[in-house]
Amino acid sequence: MPATRMHADEVLTDSALVRRLVRGQFPEWAELPVTPVDSYGTDHAVYRLGDHLSVRLPRISGATRQAVREARWLPRLAPLLPLAIPVQVATGRPAEGYPYDWSVYEWLPGENANGTLADLERAAVDLAAFITALRRADPTGAHRRSTGSRGAPLAELDEQVRRSITQLGDRIDGAAALASWEESLHAPAWSGPEVWLHGDLLPGNLLVTDGRLSAVIDFGCLNVGDPACDLQPAWNVFAGASRERFRAELDVDDAAWLRGRGWALWQAVSALPYYWDTNPGMIRQATNALTQVLTDSGGQ
Known part of the structure; x- marks a missing residue:
């Protein structure tokens, strides 16, 4: 700890x-x-x-x-x-x-999903099945989503993202981060019904036993909203072929992909200045996610 x-x-x-x-x-x-x-x-x-x-x-x-x-x-x-x-x-x-x-x-039981998954494409299928099942659950009676909470329109996060990028200064490529954010921010908004989402699908909240995804923990951000929020593992867990498999399993269109990438960027740039001196594990995770986001930016 x-x-x-x-x-x-x-x-x-x-x-x-x-x-x-x-x-x-x-x-x-x-x-x-x-x-x-x-x-x-x-x-x-x-x-x-x-x-x-x-x-x-x-x-x-x-x-x-x-x-x-x-x-x-x-x-x-x-x-x-x-x-x-x-x-x-x-x-x-x-x-x-x-x-x-x-x-x-x-x-x-299990280890977190930082380098412990034996088959990333299999994990992409398993996690996509979990997300799909969660989305299908009846949200009747769910708590009201607050401004800026998980699943919100990205516009509600804009001020925080820009502030965080400024705070990070030359510790990141701020121009590239801002360009990626702008691309996500201007993607078409979600117009469908709000669905259940976990909201915080980081590697530390995914448990792995015998090399395979076995559990999802920490539902503190459980919410209803734009399902693109739960695409964050595309950049904080997967890469390359496994990222594409995750996208295909969830049948994600270009607009949702951009919004999901925006959520991954938001998490990373928000965490980095806040935990820079106190939580090296979070900094490693956020740095990796931001690298993946910026590498992926400009192509879908």
């Missing part, structure tokens, strides 16, 4: 705190070992609890609604999806000086 505080208002945690929280609220698990999980995730600190459970503690107040959202929607979505997703088993309350609600989940 990042060794330094990533957010100004971040609440730091450790294994001792988790043991106290579990002992006080879930005594049936009090004797299970607690082990921190090495991750470049930004919203939650995660700990193994024994062999079959994990504890997730929000780092910041903005992440505290994720568990509520997952508890409501994931049990409804799980039977419809071809990959495993998180199963929440308990909710803890603020205590021991920790200010937020926290959650216990079933442990999902």
